[in-house]
Amino acid sequence: MAQLEAQDLAQAVVDRMADCADPRFKQVMTSLVKHAHAFVQDVQLTPQEWMTAIQFLTATGKMCDEKRQEFILLSDTLGISMLVVAIEQAKGAAAHKARSGVDSPTEATVQGPFYWEGAPELELGADIGAGNSGEPCYYHGRVTDLAGKPLARCAVDVWSGDGEGFYDMQKGEDAGMALRARFYTDADGNYRFWSIKPSFYPVPADGPVGGMLHRMGRHPNRPGHMHMMLSAPGHERLTTHIFVSDSPYIDSDAVFGVRNSLIVDFDAHPAGKAPDGRTLDTPFHSAKYDFRLVASA
Amino acid sequence: MAQLEAQDLAQAVVDRMADCADPRFKQVMTSLVKHAHAFVQDVQLTPQEWMTAIQFLTATGKMCDEKRQEFILLSDTLGISMLVVAIEQAKGAAAHKARSGVDSPTEATVQGPFYWEGAPELELGADIGAGNSGEPCYYHGRVTDLAGKPLARCAVDVWSGDGEGFYDMQKGEDAGMALRARFYTDADGNYRFWSIKPSFYPVPADGPVGGMLHRMGRHPNRPGHMHMMLSAPGHERLTTHIFVSDSPYIDSDAVFGVRNSLIVDFDAHPAGKAPDGRTLDTPFHSAKYDFRLVASA
Structure with a gap:
């Protein structure tokens, strides 16, 4: 297969939506993927920083209950x-x-x-x-x-x-x-x-x-x-x-x-x-x- | 105060980090905020879509446990x-x-x-x-x-x-x-x-x-x-x-x-x-x- 290099990954994710039946969802996800990849490239995010982000998001989800919405915050x-x-x-x-x-x-x-x-x-x-x-x-x-x-x-x-x-x-x-x-x-x-x-x-x-x-x-x-x-x-x-x-x-x-x-x-x-x-x-x-x-x- | 319009909000968030003591964290968050705002502007995200995203992230956090890491997925x-x-x-x-x-x-x-x-x-x-x-x-x-x-x-x-x-x-x-x-x-x-x-x-x-x-x-x-x-x-x-x-x-x-x-x-x-x-x-x-x-x- 054609090997995906870092700069090609975002487009590869977008291309994988060829069969997406919801044009608006495809539009939103295309933009999200491109911006998310551009952010990671921009700051050259390290594996340790990536793991910190994973742990932050997980803790944010765990904090949510009926009276607390940490993601809205x-x-x-x-x-x-x-x-x-x-x-x-x-x-x-x-x-x-x-x-x-x-x-x-x-x-x-x-x-x-x-x-x-x-x-x-x-x-x-x-x-x-x-x-x-x-x-x-x-x-x-x-x-x-x-x-x-x-x-x-x-x-x-x-x-x-x-x-x-x-x-x-x-x-x-x-x-x-x-x-x-x-x-x-x-x-x-x-x-x-x-x-x-x-x-x-x-x-x-x-x-x-x-x-x-x-x-x-x-x-x-x-x-x-x-x-x-x-x-x-x-x-x-x-x-x-x-x-x-x-x-x-x-x-x-x-x-x-x-x-x-x-x-x-x-x-x-x-x-x-x-x-x-x-x-x-x-x-x-x-x-x-x-x-x-x-x-x- | 100077009123913040939509296009000024990202910079206002970045400016609020004037007292950030960690240059790398400031760099990463500055890029994250700018890309996140650019994404929302790009797709003109609606309040309903925003709420769907909040619910998606919350559910993703709730799915995580010792043997399942939905955010990594x-x-x-x-x-x-x-x-x-x-x-x-x-x-x-x-x-x-x-x-x-x-x-x-x-x-x-x-x-x-x-x-x-x-x-x-x-x-x-x-x-x-x-x-x-x-x-x-x-x-x-x-x-x-x-x-x-x-x-x-x-x-x-x-x-x-x-x-x-x-x-x-x-x-x-x-x-x-x-x-x-x-x-x-x-x-x-x-x-x-x-x-x-x-x-x-x-x-x-x-x-x-x-x-x-x-x-x-x-x-x-x-x-x-x-x-x-x-x-x-x-x-x-x-x-x-x-x-x-x-x-x-x-x-x-x-x-x-x-x-x-x-x-x-x-x-x-x-x-x-x-x-x-x-x-x-x-x-x-x-x-x-x-x-x-x-x-x-």
Whole structure:
């Protein structure tokens, strides 16, 4: 047979897909193989380094369970998750602009590893922060389409860590849900709820990805943010955060998720009457953010 | 902050390594990040495809245990293992040629996932094939340095599947070692042992990598081969195979490991007297291969 030399190996792998019945899969794998081989050639990867990589990937897989997704964390910390989000958003925005001439949907960001399916559906205005550490914060705003038409009955999933930056999923096997809920916008597209002002926090750094970050000389912190996922009938689902403008690490998010348009000033208020009529005996914050969703194609 | 757009994300990840204390790690990760982002951009990877990749990698990690290394299998089937071997061999050969003007070490190939530490040390001429399926085969040859000087007491680790292509490690949790041993060359650098003529076989295809191969339209088979790993004092360890020249799949090894110089004719013999004086009552084969090792740098 024709002997394969190092520089021919990538093409040989690609050629082996002659009988691949899925053109998109073939396209993706062709690009993956070429880039992976180019990387190995570029750095002249040694057998010892290759084995380190095998062991890293294996440990990363072993770390994954129902509440921990170390491969998502790896993708997040290498900026790949945000890249996928940005590409998808650009496609949606471009498609919309082609249809309407308008180009202003709310920006998306990473989902992160702490979304937990099945959070309680609560009435607008409910307080999901009570009983958790952190200063109270009132969140409110409106959900519209790109023309400004209010979207009623839009599902608004919200989740965050507590005032120390810990999510419910990080609090041991038996810990239940906390600081997460689903709300539905009212007839005018408004949403409102109480939670806490989220703290910055480190991504889980006790696994292989934490070791990688340490060796890269990087901190593992994310600036404070409230996760929000919006789903309205006839519109594309939006997964995003609102970021706390005065949070540490707002300029160096460990997962590269910050978008300027998602940075929000959290207003500080003394104890007393809140915007929704409630009276608080401690200082509190408020954060207002309006969302604009893209109609489904 | 300066907002990161999709095309800036890779550089932002690289810039975050400003405090990395390990120049080689920084070099490797910089290349990895740039190639990974270029791949995602190239194919405009969708969120659904990204999630499929996350699930694939997670399942690949979960499949790994003491006797199964699915990430090595992934690397093997994408030609990456062989690329790393080829790069390493080229470095060793180039270094040797620079010193001696000679360039003819025995070629290396992939180790594969079936090496099992601690195989029994046996006397030269022992039969490790008896009791296993497959036609008997007598293996013999000489180990020398590149100048042709015999290397005595060179450890020769050998392992293979049986006549149906199954390795001991694939035969259930309680199965012990079979068809593997360590021999040492005699004072003239000679080795000899009996085993079976190895069959072609499929790499383990019941896991995520098997699913990938199926979707790529590829067969999972390797041509028949005897694994051999040689370690002589003062010389670089050589991990290689000898391939059965008339085996199916010799032109389409699923892990791209075949080298022309490693293809060996297995001579067929009728029942009767063997080269080592033993008398067989069944037909048998013989395979002769001489190895040339590179002196340590």
